[in-house]
Amino acid sequence: MMQLYPFLFEPNLHSVVWGGNKLRPYKGLEPSDEPIGESWEVSAVPSSTSIICNGEWKGKDLITAINEQSEAILGKTVNEKYQGKLPLLVKFIDAKRDLSIQVHPNDEMAMRKHGKMGKSEMWYVIKADECAHLYAGFKKEITVEEYQQRIADGTITEVLADHQVKAGDVFYLPAGRVHAICGGIMLAEVQQSSDVTYRIFDYNRPGMDGKPRELHTELAAQALDYHVEANYRTEYLDNKNKATQIIDTPYFDVRVMEISKPFHRDLRKYDSFVISMCIEGDCKIKVRSTGDEITLKEGYSTLIPAAIADYDVIPLNEKTRLLDAYIDNQNNGMKGIITKFLHFTNN
Structure with a gap:
């Protein structure tokens, strides 16, 4: 068995009709006119799997690596619960133009309709142009009939909650919540490992192939x-030199930290892999048990296997800002009970 260490990955960039030109420079890559909308940082989605680019595992895709040492990489509890599959997908997103108005199904519907897990996600805004905004949720309750009418006449945005945003803003989008990132925003996204999206409205614009993109109005209504x-x-509260919890759900926990000095992270108690996204400022990550060390550059991400999730983060600039995502297996049982209770009381 090969020794475990923090995995780095080759760039995995996706061109989309609404994409911009910020992600390549953010990652230190040569700029281009190609509309890059998404950088899939850590992915075990079969259609676009991350390729490891450092150490003994260099050249292997992430699915293969996990298959070889699933419990040590994912964590015993995660491995058992998700049957040897990575349950998260993380991305950097650059929206030059508005994304479609969309919604994602929950686990039950996604499995029933597509044989996949559902898609709850969160956004952390990295950069936002002046007056940039996004949609998240309804601002007033509407009926299914009104929803269908507003799709037909193109007025659906009139009933959506519209939020002006700035760097550091966070939004949680549980499955079922209508949403759209709008132009002028670059953000980090943590989501369940699913590619199921229902487009509700797409401004009647053509896709990359010049044809209208498919809408999923009826599925979205469900x-x-x-x-x-x-x-x-x-x-x-964004506390300096501390790991601040910003999202706490049955699907993932996310913490942000801005550090200006070496910082110790021992997350082994969660029995989970850790995905660390470098939002700002390069850093080194040094594993305490093995001494293995990587340089994590701004605009890149690493997956730290559960078995070695005891490490130090050392800033290489005046400060480093990281976004950490993992599964909290200490408290997930209670979160699941609370989530089911809230779902019951809201319906």
């Missing part, structure tokens, strides 16, 4: 949660 929240933005 997936939508019409419940209205008082506040869709996640509030948190």
